[in-house]
Amino acid sequence: MKLKQKINQYISDALANAAINVEQVNVVEAGKPEFGDYQFNGIMPLAKKLRRNPREIAAEVAEQIDTGGVIRKAEVAGPGFINLWLDDIWLGEETGRILSDPRIGVEKKPDPVKVVIDYSGPNMAKQMHVGHLRSTIIGDTLSNLLTFLGDEVIRQNHIGDWGTQFGMLIAYLEEIGEDTGSENLKDLEQFYKDAKGRFDEDAAFADKAREYVVKIQSGDPHCLVLWKRFIDISLGHCEEIYEKLNVSLAREDVRAESFYNEKLPKVVEALDKKGKLQMSEGAKCVFLEDEEIPVIIQKGDGGYLYATTDLAALWFRSEVLGAKRISYVVDARQAGHFKQVFRVARESGLVGEDVLLEHIAFGTMMDKGGRPFKTREGGTVKLADLLDEAVVRAKEAIKAKDAYDPAALENLARIVGIGAVKYADLSINRESNYIFDWEKMLSLEGNTSLYQQYAYARIMSIFRKYDGEIRGRIVIGNEIEHRLSLLLLRFDDLLERAAKDAAPHQITSYLYDVTTLFMRFYEQNPILKEEVGEETRQSRLALSALTANVIRQGLSILGIGVVERL
RNA sequence: GCACCCAUAGCUCAGCUGGAUAGAGCAUCGCCCUUCUAAGGCGAGGGUCUUAGGUUCGAAUCCUAAUGGGUGUACCA
Structure with a gap:
């Protein structure tokens, strides 16, 4: 649901009814709860042009806002802001609707490219x-x-598969034999060093390497076979990494x-x-x-x-x-x-x-000290090693290690560890340098993937205990339910903006808001307790389910998994 | 030299394109488990948004300069 667009329309209509001409209406999410859900700030710039008192104009516009359905209240505040409150009944209906929608209310672009x-x-x-x-x-x-x-x-x-160094690598691959070569290629770094070593020490080898460069480029069949073999093995290594990273790059994307x-x-x-x-x-x-x-x-x-x-x-x-x-x-x-x-x-x-x-x-x-990320010896850190370490560290960090059999623990550690590495990276503005800090990303507090995964697991836990179908409507009963519903309804707007700006951190930031708000909701609003009435219970179950859907879908876009139990 | 990017709490970062009293998380100090997962929640302290001008109803956000930091600068990719 394009929520903001919808609100903008209400304001546009009101402006038109008040006979005020504005090219582009743009409401923003209100800065504070006491300012409502959305605010329209566009009156003040207008006032000057019209040589009128902004509060007066705002009052005229607010008067025209249709408060019969989506918007419950429109109020003029400060020098000429118009604060808007959304209607609880409408919010309940809409959240209920997107709960039964596999796309969680996120519309497909009408003009895909x-x-x-x-x-x-x-x-x-x-x-x-x-x-x-x-x-x-x-x-x-x-x-x-x-x-x-x-x-x-x-x-x-x-992929970089062309260039002078390939002559050297192929000459070496041929020299040690393809079968041995495939084995040795497991460590490409070493293979490259070995090849370079031969290149430097043996003039005949060096000549052969140079010859190979020319031959590859002129399409010599034998050299091309070797070259392709080399690329195939090397690409296989990359695919192992992609697999570990849960990144969906495939052969056909090359x-x-x-x-x-x-x-x-x-x-x-x-x-x-x-x-x-x-x-x-x-x-x-x-x-x-x-x-x-x-x-x-x-x-x-x-x-x-x-x-x-x-x-x-x-x-x-x-x-x-x-x-x-x-x-x-x-x-x-x-x-x-x-x-x-x-x-x-x-x-x-x-x-x-x-x-x-x-x-x-x-x-x-960067490393924790703000210097380019290197091994202790000053070399480049291999991705395979980094990811292995992430899994090991995640396993260490998992609280109830003993509750899992080894295979389950391994799987869990993989989802948690890889998720942590990815989330930490994606959660900061991509343009700034990024400080890689194991403790922070696996400290499991604050804006991390584990916090999301934990919230998700908590919701799953509720449903295990409840063990039934949700069969009621969402009825907003308090401020926190109001805010949670509204936030969940903003999912579409958020994704659209993140796509436009190519900014994954907007997604993590949003998910963190959702999760934090849900945690508060969870603490303050009992669901399965005896004293909770059936209508309220069903409503809260529905809100929890919707929250889980948003977390799962959001993390899925980031290529991060969720677990049923943590 | 020239060009581009960055500067927000002790640390790591948000801040929705100019809106109201600048927000989180770590860390510090309290409080809350007989209660759906406490890997949680609630609260407190912590700021000259690097500096100086300018633009205007209104600036962390836009413009100019300064300072500090980063990066790039003709046959590598």
């Missing part, structure tokens, strides 16, 4: 490390979110760098035709106005750079895939690169005017 989301993008020459974490989980969350809202999301995993290889000359040609190319210091470049650094399209030696690949990918995504929104979930440090590439794509007509291009930038992952 094709969206390409480019995320994760691991390098096939290296094992996935913490540097890939944020892109992977933020990108996956946005994909889930937009899919849920009805857009046609095309996930694109732009559109590797190499895929664009044959399209690169066409990009150059297209830019040249548009008269965008200029030779500079031997390289083919595009110079943009007000940019001191050109975008190099083709190097002096004929080779291509990643800007060219990105342009080819942009063309492919808009022209072939038909995307109207193309989102890159990439480290904020590449802002300059994307700004330039997007401009080149637009100015050259490679991508149409109607396509939204966005760089979904995120900050760097």
Whole structure:
């Protein structure tokens, strides 16, 4: 339910009835409970234009607000605010309605578009490390979110499978034999080091490696077989990580760098035709106005750079895939690169005017001391290790360890631990640097995934005890039920805004509000106690069930699971 | 040098695009389990929203400058 839109309509109608012209009405959620549920602040800016007293205008408008159904009361306050209270009967009906809706009242977009989301993008020459974490989980969350809202999301995993180091790796793979190689590849870091070692110590090997680069690029069948074998194994490692992370990137989402290889000359040609190319210091470049650094399209030696690949990918995504929104979930440090590439794509007509291009930038992952996240030795932290540690730590943190058999405990620890890692990351504004702190994310207090999971488990516990169908209406009986219902009804508005801003932290923030409010409701409003009347009991059960649905669905968008018991 | 980003409680962060007395969580100090899961709830203290100007009915939010921090800056991705 587009609640805000609905309220806006009421205000628009009232303004029209009061013969006041406003282009855009925008109510906001009231800052304090005593100001009601929503407030309209648009009168004050008007007053000046109309040379009238804002309170007077506000009173005239408030008079016109239909308080027969959705809105119970409209009140003028302060210098000219209009505070709005929603009607309890209406709230009860609406929450009851979305309880029986599998989509929890979240409407599908009337105008869905094709969206390409480019995320994760691991390098096939290296094992996935913490540097890939944020892109992977933020990108996956946005994909889930937009899919849920009805857009046609095309996930694109732009893996790095091309480049000079692959000649070396393939030469080494061939040298030690494919079967041994598959085994050794378990530790890509080591494999890379070993290959590099051979490259440095053995000139013949080095020559062979260079030869392989040329051969791969010219399409030599044998080398391509080896190369594909290497990518396959390496990608398999990534998929294990995705599996652990509960990230839904699959083989068919992979559109590797190499895929664009044959399209690169066409990009150059297209830019040249548009008269965008200029030779500079031997390289083919595009110079943009007000940019001191050109975008190099083709190097002096004929080779291509990643800007060219990105342009080819942009063309492919808009022209072939038909995307109207193309989102890159990439480290904020590449802002300059994307700004330039997007401009080149637009100015050259490679991508149409109607396509939204966005760089979904995120900050760097830091340690507790505010320095880039590294191992104690200063190396990069492998994602596999980090996730294993999360599960181990979660297992440690689970209070009633003894109540579970080992398999159940393992499963629980996985859901809690991985959820904690993801939630901690998703719950802060993606653009700022993010401080990774085990204690905080697994301290299990405050705005964490476990707090949500705990609330969910508590609700499940109520239903285990009740063991029956909900068969009554929702009847708002007090202030806290009023606020909880209203918050649950805002789910649609919230998701819409989070999607527009590509901001997962708005979802966690919302879920935290829901959970906190539910905890208060739970403490103050007995449900299954003897003294509670049947109508009230059914109403509270329904509100609890709806809260559980919102938590489960919200966490599901974040790629985080819930458990029945904790 | 130039460009971009950031600065809110001791710490980690919100603040819905300009609204009313700036909010949470940690941490600190109280209170609440014979009661649906206390991994919880209730309460207290804690702020010159980095600084100085400006815009206007109204600024943490917009504009300018300063300070401090981060990042990027032509043939790597």
